[in-house]
Amino acid sequence: MQLSRRAFLGAARTPRGNPVRPPWALPEDVFQALCTRCGDCLDVCPTHLLVKGSGGFPLADFTPGQAPAGCTFCAACVQVCTPQALKPIPAQPPWMHKAVIGAGCLAAANVVCRTCGERCAVSAIRFPPRLGGVALAQLDAALCNGCGACLADCPTLAITLQTIAQAGTT
Ligand code: SF4
Ligand code: SF4
Ligand code: SF4
Structure with a gap:
Protein backbone atom coordinates (compact mmCIF):
# COMPACT_ATOMS: atom_id res chain seq x y z
CA MET A 1 0.00 0.00 0.00
CA CYS A 81 -14.05 1.70 23.88
CA THR A 82 -16.47 -1.00 24.94
CA PRO A 83 -14.13 -3.99 24.28
CA GLN A 84 -11.53 -2.23 26.48
CA ALA A 85 -8.74 -2.31 23.95
CA LEU A 86 -7.99 1.05 25.57
CA LYS A 87 -7.73 0.51 29.29
CA PRO A 88 -5.82 2.51 31.93
CA ILE A 89 -3.31 0.46 33.87
CA PRO A 90 -2.45 1.77 37.35
CA ALA A 91 0.98 3.41 37.62
CA GLN A 92 1.52 3.21 33.85
CA PRO A 93 1.48 6.42 31.79
CA PRO A 94 -1.05 6.63 28.93
CA TRP A 95 1.74 6.52 26.39
CA MET A 96 5.14 4.86 26.30
CA HIS A 97 6.79 7.57 24.24
CA LYS A 98 8.27 11.02 24.71
CA ALA A 99 9.40 13.91 22.56
CA VAL A 100 13.02 14.26 21.50
CA ILE A 101 14.44 17.46 19.99
CA GLY A 102 16.74 16.70 17.07
CA ALA A 103 19.63 18.44 15.35
CA GLY A 104 17.31 20.45 13.10
CA CYS A 105 16.24 22.70 15.97
CA LEU A 106 16.58 26.34 14.90
CA ALA A 107 17.92 27.39 18.32
CA ALA A 108 20.85 25.01 17.78
CA ALA A 109 21.60 27.02 14.62
CA ASN A 110 21.59 30.23 16.66
CA VAL A 111 18.14 31.27 15.41
CA VAL A 112 15.70 32.42 18.08
CA CYS A 113 12.69 30.08 18.22
CA ARG A 114 10.67 29.00 21.24
CA THR A 115 7.62 27.64 19.48
CA CYS A 116 7.74 24.18 21.04
CA GLY A 117 8.14 25.57 24.54
CA GLU A 118 5.10 27.78 24.05
CA ARG A 119 3.01 24.77 23.00
CA CYS A 120 3.96 22.54 25.92
CA ALA A 121 1.25 22.63 28.59
CA VAL A 122 3.44 20.96 31.20
CA SER A 123 6.51 23.16 30.61
CA ALA A 124 8.69 20.21 29.68
CA ILE A 125 10.67 22.38 27.23
CA ARG A 126 12.63 25.28 28.67
CA PHE A 127 15.09 27.77 27.25
CA PRO A 128 17.64 28.68 29.89
CA PRO A 129 19.63 31.83 29.03
CA ARG A 130 23.03 31.17 27.43
CA LEU A 131 26.00 33.52 27.24
CA GLY A 132 27.20 34.16 23.70
CA GLY A 133 24.27 32.54 21.87
CA VAL A 134 20.53 32.11 21.69
CA ALA A 135 18.85 30.03 24.37
CA LEU A 136 18.83 26.33 23.55
CA ALA A 137 15.80 24.10 23.98
CA GLN A 138 16.09 21.68 26.87
CA LEU A 139 13.53 18.91 27.15
CA ASP A 140 12.83 17.33 30.51
CA ALA A 141 11.86 13.76 29.67
CA ALA A 142 10.49 13.24 33.16
CA LEU A 143 7.87 15.93 32.58
CA CYS A 144 7.03 15.09 28.96
CA ASN A 145 3.84 13.07 28.58
CA GLY A 146 4.16 12.50 24.83
CA CYS A 147 1.10 14.60 23.95
CA GLY A 148 2.64 15.67 20.64
CA ALA A 149 1.59 19.33 20.80
CA CYS A 150 5.17 20.49 20.27
CA LEU A 151 5.59 18.46 17.06
CA ALA A 152 2.90 20.19 15.08
CA ASP A 153 4.31 23.70 14.95
CA CYS A 154 8.06 23.12 14.86
CA PRO A 155 9.09 24.97 11.68
CA THR A 156 11.86 22.50 10.89
CA LEU A 157 10.04 19.32 12.01
CA ALA A 158 12.96 18.76 14.37
CA ILE A 159 10.94 17.04 17.08
CA THR A 160 10.17 13.33 16.99
CA LEU A 161 8.65 10.86 19.40
CA GLN A 162 10.62 7.96 20.79
CA THR A 163 9.65 5.14 23.08
CA ILE A 164 10.36 5.75 26.74
CA ALA A 165 13.18 3.20 26.73
CA GLN A 166 14.98 5.18 24.01
CA ALA A 167 14.14 8.68 25.15
CA GLY A 168 16.45 10.85 27.19
CA THR A 169 16.86 14.43 28.23
CA THR A 170 18.37 16.57 25.51
S1 SF4 B 1 -9.82 1.21 20.17
FE1 SF4 B 1 -10.85 -0.07 18.61
S2 SF4 B 1 -12.61 -0.99 19.68
FE2 SF4 B 1 -11.87 0.72 20.96
S3 SF4 B 1 -13.18 2.43 20.34
FE3 SF4 B 1 -11.28 2.54 19.09
S4 SF4 B 1 -11.76 1.43 17.19
FE4 SF4 B 1 -13.36 0.90 18.71
S1 SF4 C 1 5.18 15.94 23.68
FE1 SF4 C 1 3.77 17.29 24.85
S2 SF4 C 1 4.52 17.16 27.00
FE2 SF4 C 1 6.19 16.39 25.67
S3 SF4 C 1 7.49 18.20 25.29
FE3 SF4 C 1 6.01 18.04 23.57
S4 SF4 C 1 4.28 19.39 24.18
FE4 SF4 C 1 5.50 18.97 26.05
S1 SF4 D 1 -7.52 13.91 23.07
FE1 SF4 D 1 -6.31 12.06 23.61
S2 SF4 D 1 -7.44 11.13 25.35
FE2 SF4 D 1 -8.86 12.61 24.34
S3 SF4 D 1 -10.02 11.33 22.86
FE3 SF4 D 1 -8.24 12.21 21.75
S4 SF4 D 1 -6.63 10.62 21.88
FE4 SF4 D 1 -8.19 10.13 23.46
Whole structure:
Protein backbone atom coordinates (compact mmCIF):
# COMPACT_ATOMS: atom_id res chain seq x y z
CA MET A 1 0.00 0.00 0.00
CA GLN A 2 1.37 3.38 -0.95
CA LEU A 3 1.58 5.93 1.87
CA SER A 4 0.31 9.43 1.22
CA ARG A 5 2.76 12.26 1.87
CA ARG A 6 0.72 13.18 4.93
CA ALA A 7 0.81 9.65 6.34
CA PHE A 8 4.53 9.40 5.57
CA LEU A 9 5.33 12.63 7.44
CA GLY A 10 3.28 11.52 10.42
CA ALA A 11 4.86 8.09 10.54
CA ALA A 12 8.37 9.44 10.08
CA ARG A 13 8.11 11.44 13.28
CA THR A 14 6.81 8.66 15.51
CA PRO A 15 8.61 5.68 17.08
CA ARG A 16 9.84 3.00 14.70
CA GLY A 17 8.01 -0.29 14.64
CA ASN A 18 4.40 -0.33 15.76
CA PRO A 19 2.29 2.76 15.06
CA VAL A 20 1.28 4.91 18.01
CA ARG A 21 -2.10 3.61 19.14
CA PRO A 22 -4.53 5.79 21.10
CA PRO A 23 -3.46 6.54 24.68
CA TRP A 24 -4.02 3.76 27.19
CA ALA A 25 -3.97 1.14 24.42
CA LEU A 26 -3.06 -2.31 25.71
CA PRO A 27 0.09 -4.02 24.31
CA GLU A 28 -0.11 -4.32 20.53
CA ASP A 29 -1.04 -8.01 20.30
CA VAL A 30 -3.74 -7.68 22.96
CA PHE A 31 -4.93 -4.41 21.45
CA GLN A 32 -5.36 -5.94 18.00
CA ALA A 33 -7.17 -8.95 19.48
CA LEU A 34 -9.66 -6.74 21.34
CA CYS A 35 -10.14 -3.77 19.01
CA THR A 36 -13.19 -4.22 16.80
CA ARG A 37 -12.14 -1.29 14.55
CA CYS A 38 -15.48 0.33 15.26
CA GLY A 39 -13.97 3.80 14.97
CA ASP A 40 -15.80 5.18 17.99
CA CYS A 41 -12.59 6.56 19.49
CA LEU A 42 -11.93 8.51 16.30
CA ASP A 43 -15.37 10.06 16.41
CA VAL A 44 -15.11 11.35 19.98
CA CYS A 45 -11.51 12.62 19.94
CA PRO A 46 -11.91 16.40 20.34
CA THR A 47 -8.48 17.21 18.91
CA HIS A 48 -8.84 14.91 15.85
CA LEU A 49 -5.59 13.17 16.69
CA LEU A 50 -6.97 9.69 16.06
CA VAL A 51 -7.28 8.40 12.51
CA LYS A 52 -7.94 5.06 10.88
CA GLY A 53 -4.67 3.29 10.16
CA SER A 54 -3.61 0.08 8.45
CA GLY A 55 -6.21 -2.65 8.71
CA GLY A 56 -8.73 -0.16 10.06
CA PHE A 57 -7.09 0.03 13.48
CA PRO A 58 -6.91 3.50 15.07
CA LEU A 59 -3.64 5.33 15.45
CA ALA A 60 -2.46 8.73 16.59
CA ASP A 61 -1.50 10.98 13.68
CA PHE A 62 1.07 13.60 14.63
CA THR A 63 1.30 15.04 11.12
CA PRO A 64 1.48 18.86 11.24
CA GLY A 65 -2.00 20.26 10.67
CA GLN A 66 -3.82 17.13 11.80
CA ALA A 67 -4.14 17.82 15.53
CA PRO A 68 -2.25 20.93 16.65
CA ALA A 69 -3.23 20.37 20.27
CA GLY A 70 -1.99 16.78 20.25
CA CYS A 71 -3.62 14.67 22.95
CA THR A 72 -5.23 16.40 25.93
CA PHE A 73 -5.65 13.08 27.78
CA CYS A 74 -9.37 13.74 28.12
CA ALA A 75 -9.92 9.94 28.06
CA ALA A 76 -13.01 10.25 25.84
CA CYS A 77 -11.53 7.50 23.64
CA VAL A 78 -11.20 5.18 26.62
CA GLN A 79 -14.76 5.80 27.72
CA VAL A 80 -16.27 4.76 24.38
CA CYS A 81 -14.05 1.70 23.88
CA THR A 82 -16.47 -1.00 24.94
CA PRO A 83 -14.13 -3.99 24.28
CA GLN A 84 -11.53 -2.23 26.48
CA ALA A 85 -8.74 -2.31 23.95
CA LEU A 86 -7.99 1.05 25.57
CA LYS A 87 -7.73 0.51 29.29
CA PRO A 88 -5.82 2.51 31.93
CA ILE A 89 -3.31 0.46 33.87
CA PRO A 90 -2.45 1.77 37.35
CA ALA A 91 0.98 3.41 37.62
CA GLN A 92 1.52 3.21 33.85
CA PRO A 93 1.48 6.42 31.79
CA PRO A 94 -1.05 6.63 28.93
CA TRP A 95 1.74 6.52 26.39
CA MET A 96 5.14 4.86 26.30
CA HIS A 97 6.79 7.57 24.24
CA LYS A 98 8.27 11.02 24.71
CA ALA A 99 9.40 13.91 22.56
CA VAL A 100 13.02 14.26 21.50
CA ILE A 101 14.44 17.46 19.99
CA GLY A 102 16.74 16.70 17.07
CA ALA A 103 19.63 18.44 15.35
CA GLY A 104 17.31 20.45 13.10
CA CYS A 105 16.24 22.70 15.97
CA LEU A 106 16.58 26.34 14.90
CA ALA A 107 17.92 27.39 18.32
CA ALA A 108 20.85 25.01 17.78
CA ALA A 109 21.60 27.02 14.62
CA ASN A 110 21.59 30.23 16.66
CA VAL A 111 18.14 31.27 15.41
CA VAL A 112 15.70 32.42 18.08
CA CYS A 113 12.69 30.08 18.22
CA ARG A 114 10.67 29.00 21.24
CA THR A 115 7.62 27.64 19.48
CA CYS A 116 7.74 24.18 21.04
CA GLY A 117 8.14 25.57 24.54
CA GLU A 118 5.10 27.78 24.05
CA ARG A 119 3.01 24.77 23.00
CA CYS A 120 3.96 22.54 25.92
CA ALA A 121 1.25 22.63 28.59
CA VAL A 122 3.44 20.96 31.20
CA SER A 123 6.51 23.16 30.61
CA ALA A 124 8.69 20.21 29.68
CA ILE A 125 10.67 22.38 27.23
CA ARG A 126 12.63 25.28 28.67
CA PHE A 127 15.09 27.77 27.25
CA PRO A 128 17.64 28.68 29.89
CA PRO A 129 19.63 31.83 29.03
CA ARG A 130 23.03 31.17 27.43
CA LEU A 131 26.00 33.52 27.24
CA GLY A 132 27.20 34.16 23.70
CA GLY A 133 24.27 32.54 21.87
CA VAL A 134 20.53 32.11 21.69
CA ALA A 135 18.85 30.03 24.37
CA LEU A 136 18.83 26.33 23.55
CA ALA A 137 15.80 24.10 23.98
CA GLN A 138 16.09 21.68 26.87
CA LEU A 139 13.53 18.91 27.15
CA ASP A 140 12.83 17.33 30.51
CA ALA A 141 11.86 13.76 29.67
CA ALA A 142 10.49 13.24 33.16
CA LEU A 143 7.87 15.93 32.58
CA CYS A 144 7.03 15.09 28.96
CA ASN A 145 3.84 13.07 28.58
CA GLY A 146 4.16 12.50 24.83
CA CYS A 147 1.10 14.60 23.95
CA GLY A 148 2.64 15.67 20.64
CA ALA A 149 1.59 19.33 20.80
CA CYS A 150 5.17 20.49 20.27
CA LEU A 151 5.59 18.46 17.06
CA ALA A 152 2.90 20.19 15.08
CA ASP A 153 4.31 23.70 14.95
CA CYS A 154 8.06 23.12 14.86
CA PRO A 155 9.09 24.97 11.68
CA THR A 156 11.86 22.50 10.89
CA LEU A 157 10.04 19.32 12.01
CA ALA A 158 12.96 18.76 14.37
CA ILE A 159 10.94 17.04 17.08
CA THR A 160 10.17 13.33 16.99
CA LEU A 161 8.65 10.86 19.40
CA GLN A 162 10.62 7.96 20.79
CA THR A 163 9.65 5.14 23.08
CA ILE A 164 10.36 5.75 26.74
CA ALA A 165 13.18 3.20 26.73
CA GLN A 166 14.98 5.18 24.01
CA ALA A 167 14.14 8.68 25.15
CA GLY A 168 16.45 10.85 27.19
CA THR A 169 16.86 14.43 28.23
CA THR A 170 18.37 16.57 25.51
S1 SF4 B 1 -7.44 11.13 25.35
FE1 SF4 B 1 -8.86 12.61 24.34
S2 SF4 B 1 -7.52 13.91 23.07
FE2 SF4 B 1 -6.31 12.06 23.61
S3 SF4 B 1 -6.63 10.62 21.88
FE3 SF4 B 1 -8.19 10.13 23.46
S4 SF4 B 1 -10.02 11.33 22.86
FE4 SF4 B 1 -8.24 12.21 21.75
S1 SF4 C 1 -13.18 2.43 20.34
FE1 SF4 C 1 -11.87 0.72 20.96
S2 SF4 C 1 -12.61 -0.99 19.68
FE2 SF4 C 1 -13.36 0.90 18.71
S3 SF4 C 1 -11.76 1.43 17.19
FE3 SF4 C 1 -11.28 2.54 19.09
S4 SF4 C 1 -9.82 1.21 20.17
FE4 SF4 C 1 -10.85 -0.07 18.61
S1 SF4 D 1 5.18 15.94 23.68
FE1 SF4 D 1 6.19 16.39 25.67
S2 SF4 D 1 7.49 18.20 25.29
FE2 SF4 D 1 6.01 18.04 23.57
S3 SF4 D 1 4.28 19.39 24.18
FE3 SF4 D 1 3.77 17.29 24.85
S4 SF4 D 1 4.52 17.16 27.00
FE4 SF4 D 1 5.50 18.97 26.05
